[in-house]
Amino acid sequence: MIKHYHYRIGRLLKLLHEAEGPLTSNEICKKLAIKPRTLRNDLSHYRDALGENGVELNSRPGKGYQLVVRDEEKYCQLIKIILETEHRQHFVAPVRYKERVDYILRSLLSAEGYTKLDELAEEIYISRSTLNSCMKGVRHALSGFNLILYAKTASGIKVAGTELNIRQAMAKYFFYDDEHRQPEEDSRKAVRQKIMTILTDTLKEHQLVLTDTGFQNLVVHLEIALMRIESRHGDAALPINYKALKERDEYRVAEQLVIRIERAFAIPFPAAERYFIAIHLAGKRSLHHHQTFAATQDISRLFDKISQQIVADFAIDLADDFELFHLLSLHFIPMIDRLNWDLKVHNPLLEEIKQENLKAFEMAVLAGKVIQQETGLEVNEAEIGYLAIHFVLAIDRKGVSCQRYNLIIVCASGMGSSQLLLYKIRQRFSDSIREIKVVQLYELTDFDLTGYDMILSTVDVPFKTAIPLMRVNYFLDARDLGQMESWLSSKQQSHRPVSEYFHPSLFFTDLQSAERYQLIAELCQRVALYIPTSADFLPSVIEREKLSATAFGDAIAFPHPLHPCGEHTFVAVALLKKPVNWDKHEVRYIFMLNIRPGEKEPLQWLHESLVSLMGDKKN
The missing domain is CATH 1.10.10.10 (Winged helix-like DNA-binding domain superfamily/Winged helix DNA-binding domain)
Structure with a gap:
């Protein structure tokens, strides 16, 4: 072997x-x-x-x-x-840049004292210069948790910040980052099971309901609490405004939890631990449809301002969508608790939401900005992703074109594969598809195509067809979905050709900057030489980028202003000689979008057209 x-x-x-x-x-x-x-x-x-x-x-x-x-x-x-x-x-022994950054983060977060950089470099078989390059990524990752690296001469470096923030970073890099996590030992599984049992019983007794994700997050928090207390790191300062927290029901539940965990594991918990647990409980409550909810005047005003901003930027009026108002109202209560206590959430759906529901995600970005302006609380990217889910449903409720289309599926791999493909299309495009017919490739030459609008084929079709044909994979990947959405959008609306938004003078291959925000500034300056842009164009693009990175995979980034501005809709393109780190992605192709105020062509359609163009590797 x-x-x-x-x-x-x-x-x-x-x-x-x-x-x-x-x-x-x-x-x-x-x-x-x-x-x-x-x-x-x-x-x-x-x-x-x-x-x-x-x-x-x-x-x-x-x-x-x-x-x-x-x-x-x-x-x-x-x-x-x-x-x-x-x-x-x-x-x-990690070999890729991200793996090395993640390893260094885990090593520093679990260290009891200072760590010498030379020893760390030797541990993962890299040079000191390579380590220094990785440390930029480490500092950037820690800054997302309000943590810094503190250096001491002759001793090395260590992570510095509040105990709550250190634990949230540990949760991400030890528990949520499954890709490089070691297999769990039986003893650790036993600890987790015991914690889950205690938590379940305590929540039932107090009739407090958490979301499924919130429950799992709290289990992880309690595991980390035990680890930190056992290694003498648990004696942390009390959180700000802890007296107000002590008056809440969540604090009383936290007290009971601590008593039972202390008894089960024979470990005394510091006083601050009850407050940390109460913060998690407050930020992860599940408020249900059937609960009586009296929206406060503040939340009602918040919803009105969000609706007004969406009308201004997207020309979509959601103000009368009571379902959206109700769901956002229920969502805002624990979310504002989380933001108040700086409690980070993990959102495993974030990248998928950004890629597949851009319009809803951009609405959520606007909502996050309004919340920040009204409350002074900065809404992080993971929270924006969860808000976007509500806007996805609201857009669906607003209605899709009543026109439906008939499709033919050509599948050479048997009935099982064709049924899987058929199911995925029905699931994703239920509002737009009337009939789907599955045929074999050899049957297609004699098949009557009258009444059908498009052919989806999982194999190459070696002859011309009378209706449009789209080559797809068995599992309909992101490129296929983008192509389908773009085709449906073009059928339902009389869009101008996407080429009209491009111009030869707005293609650049000689940008010199090697950092995300410097590249954006350089590209904005170059664009201004050829097309008039408003004074707030660059600041608005930077502002939007800081709220959530606009890279969506496939080495492409789509920076754009937070709000429509200027008098022209355009796409400026930059092809970089070397990839640039763009938050979580490496980017080589920049498509800078600007939509002018009142533009009928929506951002979603323009984006989908570009995604379907660039998603095809031949293109």
Whole structure:
């Protein structure tokens, strides 16, 4: 059996396993970001060992490499070993920039004292200069929790900040970042189960309901509390305004929780712990539809201002949507508690929401800005993501065009795959689709296309068709969904061609800046040489970017002003020579959008057109 191997072998097997056919060495090298010589060396070194474990990498001249499994049982065992080893390697010796940053964060957050940088660099087999580069990412990540790195001559560095903020950072990098987390020990699972039982019983007795995510977050918080107290880090200062917190029902529940956990684990909790737990309870309550809710005047005014801003920027009136008002009112109460106590939430759906529901996300950004102006509380990106979900539903309720379309699905992989594709289309586009017909490729030549609007095919169709044809994957990835939405949008509205928003003078390949905000400023200055922009254009783009990064994957960023401004709708494009770190993504293509006030063409349609254009790797 293979016991020692490079992590690339696991990635190579996964790549070939998921491929529909042979992959050329160029395709493999591009996807794995390696050189052809490295691939040849790996294949030569591991070919015999892989053969002993039931798998062969067949080379087909002119076509490429293909995975052939000879012994399923041996292959499954091999994959298990590879995954376990890769998991261990990722934790002990990270190789990518983000993995190194995450490892350093975990190391510093769990350290009891100072850590010397030279020892840290040696621990993960990197040079001091590479470590210094990683430390920029570490400082940026810590700043999101209001934490800093404190340096002491001859001793090293350590994380400095409030105990609550240190614990929130630990929750993210030890518990929520599943990708590189070590497998849990049985003892840790037993601790978690005991905490869950105590928490469930206490909440039932006090008739306090948490959201599912809130419940899991509190379990994690209590686990970390036990870890910190055991390592003598639990004696923290009382939170600001703790006296007001003591009057709330959540504090009484927290007292009962602490008494039971102290008894179960034989560990005395410091006084501040009750307040930390009460803050978590207050920020994670679940208020339901059936509960009687008397909206305060402040929340009603907040909703009115949010609605007015959405009308001004999107020409969509949601003021009379009582369902949205009710749901946002219920959402605002625990959210404002979280913001007041600086309690960060984890939002695993954030990137998906940003990519697939841009209009709703931009509405949520506006809502967050209004909340900040009215309350003085800064709404973080994770909270904006949760607000966006309410706007997704509100947009749906506002109504989609009543026109529906008939589709044909061409699927060569059997009924199971076609049914999966059919289900996903029905689920995603239920308001726009009337009939879907599944046919085989050979049937398509004689099929009567009258009454059908488009063909979706999972295979290449080698002849012309009388109606539009779209090539898609079995599982409808983000590119496919973007293309579908763009097509439906173009059918339902008489948009001008997207090319009208571009101009040759607004394409740039020679920007010099290497930092996100400097790039935005440089691009705004270059645009102003060719097209009149308002004085508030750059400040508004920067303001929007600071609320939530506008990179959505595929190396693309879409910076734009917080509000429509100027007299022209346009797209300026910058192609960078080297990728630039754009918060959580590496970006090489910048599409700067500006929508003028009163523009009928919405941001959503323009964005979807660009996503479908750039989502296709050939394009």
